[in-house]
Amino acid sequence: MDKRSKIVLIILAVVLVSIIVTELVRPKPINWRPSYTSQSKIPFGCYVLYNELPRLFANSEVETVKESIYDFMIKRDTTIKSNYLLINNNIQLDKQETNRLLDYVQKGNDVFIAASSVSYFLKDTLNIELNTAYSFKEDTVIVSLSHKKLNHSKFNFSRGASKAYFTSVDTTNTKVLGHLEFVEEKGITSNKKEILTVPNFVKTQFGEGSFFIHTTPEAYSNYYLLKDNKDYVANTFSYLDDSPLYWDDYKKSGRVVIDSPMRFVLNQTALKWAYYLTMVGLILFVIFKAKREQRIIPVIKPLENSSVEFARTVGTLYHQNKDYTNLIQKKLNYFFAELRNRYFIDTSTLNEKTIQQLASKSGKSIEEVKQLLELILQLKNKTVHNEQDAIILTKKITAFKK
Numbered sequence: 001m002d003k004r005s006k007i008v009l010i011i012l013a014v015v016l017v018s019i020i021v022t023e024l025v026r027p028k029p030i031n032w033r034p035s036y037t038s039q040s041k042i043p044f045g046c047y048v049l050y051n052e053l054p055r056l057f058a059n060s061e062v063e064t065v066k067e068s069i070y071d072f073m074i075k076r077d078t079t080i081k082s083n084y085l086l087i088n089n090n091i092q093l094d095k096q097e098t099n100r101l102l103d104y105v106q107k108g109n110d111v112f113i114a115a116s117s118v119s120y121f122l123k124d125t126l127n128i129e130l131n132t133a134y135s136f137k138e139d140t141v142i143v144s145l146s147h148k149k150l151n152h153s154k155f156n157f158s159r160g161a162s163k164a165y166f167t168s169v170d171t172t173n174t175k176v177l178g179h180l181e182f183v184e185e186k187g188i189t190s191n192k193k194e195i196l197t198v199p200n201f202v203k204t205q206f207g208e209g210s211f212f213i214h215t216t217p218e219a220y221s222n223y224y225l226l227k228d229n230k231d232y233v234a235n236t237f238s239y240l241d242d243s244p245l246y247w248d249d250y251k252k253s254g255r256v257v258i259d260s261p262m263r264f265v266l267n268q269t270a271l272k273w274a275y276y277l278t279m280v281g282l283i284l285f286v287i288f289k290a291k292r293e294q295r296i297i298p299v300i301k302p303l304e305n306s307s308v309e310f311a312r313t314v315g316t317l318y319h320q321n322k323d324y325t326n327l328i329q330k331k332l333n334y335f336f337a338e339l340r341n342r343y344f345i346d347t348s349t350l351n352e353k354t355i356q357q358l359a360s361k362s363g364k365s366i367e368e369v370k371q372l373l374e375l376i377l378q379l380k381n382k383t384v385h386n387e388q389d390a391i392i393l394t395k396k397i398t399a400f401k402k
Helices: 003-025 047-056 069-073 095-106 120-126 230-237 263-267 269-292 307-321 324-343 352-362 366-381 387-401
Strands: 062-065 083-087 110-114 129-132 141-145 155-157 164-168 174-185 193-206 209-214 245-248
Touching: 047 230, 047 245, 069 095, 095 110, 095 120, 095 193, 095 209, 120 193, 141 193, 141 230, 164 174, 263 269, 324 352, 324 366, 324 387, 352 366, 366 387
Parallel strands: 062 245, 083 110, 083 245, 110 209
Antiparallel strands: 129 164, 141 155, 141 174, 164 193, 174 193, 193 209
16 A cells, blocks of 8 residues: 555544544534423423422322323223323324223223324314414413412413414313413414414313313423423312322333334344344355356336326315315325425424425425415315315415426
C-alpha cells in the first residue's frame, strides 16, 4: 500500500470515528409519541401517575393488569367490588372484551376510561357519541370540573392535547362531570374564531356500576402531572371509591409487543443453538451444492395488475349504496397513508408546518396545498356527506397527484 492510500484510509477512519462520537454524545430528541405505560418516562407516558396511585388511593390495593380484559376478567370474581382503570390515547375493544367489561360494570364495579377515542361496540351500548375537532394550529385547551364541591380551577393544556368531546349522551343514565374549552377555527384563511365549551368527562350508569369516561387522556401523562395538574387528576379520581384498583397496562400505545413466531425458540438456549447450526448447515449446503449443479430457472409469468379493476369495483359498490361518508373517509385514509409513505409527513396533526412541508416536497404551491387541506378539514368536521362532496374531494386529490 502506497503512502497516498494510507493517508486516504486514515482520513476516512478519522471521519468515521468523528461521526460515531458525535452520534453518541449528542442529546437525544424528546419522544412526544403517546405511550401511557406505567414504566414510560417520556412526556406522554404514565410513570408519574402509576407511582402516585398508592397515594391517590391510599385505602385501595393497586394491581397491574398485563393481559387482555377478556383473559383477566375470566380469572376474577367480578362480584367483588373493584375499579378498573384504562388510560390511553385510543381504547379499542372487540366484542368479547366489551361484553366482559359490560358484565363487570353491571355487577356493581366501576370502569374509568381516559381516551380520546373509544371503540364502536362500547359507544353503541352506552349510547354516546364522540367527536374530535381538528385545527392547523396547536392551540391551548382548557379543562374544568362541574361539581360544586370540587376545585373549580381551570387547567390549561398547551401542547399535544386532543380536542375530543361528547356530542351525544344518553341523558337518562349519563351525567356530565367536566368540560373542555377551546377555540374553533372556521378555516385556514379565515380569521373567524369561536370559543366552544363542550363536555369531556361523563358518568354513565350501567346496571349496578358506572362508566367514567374522560376524553383528554393527556391530563394523566407525565408532562402535565409535573406541571401542577395533580389536583385536577385527583378530583377526577375522587368519583371512584376505595375498592381494589386494577391498572390496565395492556391496552397501551407504548406496550412492547414481541410478535415474532421464533420468540420461544430463541429464548431457549438449546433450541437457539440448534436453530443456528441448522441455518449454517443449510447455507453451506446451498453454497457447495450450487457449485456442482443448477437446474434451469423456469420463466414465471408476472401477476396481472388488477388494482384498477378492484378500485373500480369497490368505487361502484359505494356509489350504488350511496355511502358517501364511508367513501370519503376511506379516500382520506388512503391519501394520508400516501403522504406518509411518499413524503414522510406526519398527518396526525394538520397545521401550518404540514402545509409548508407538503408544498416543498410535492412541488405544489402553498395556496393549492392550503385549499386541499382546508377542504379535508371541512369534510372531517361534517357528519353527513353527499355525492357532490365525494366528487369535489376526488377531483382535488387527483389534481394534487398530477
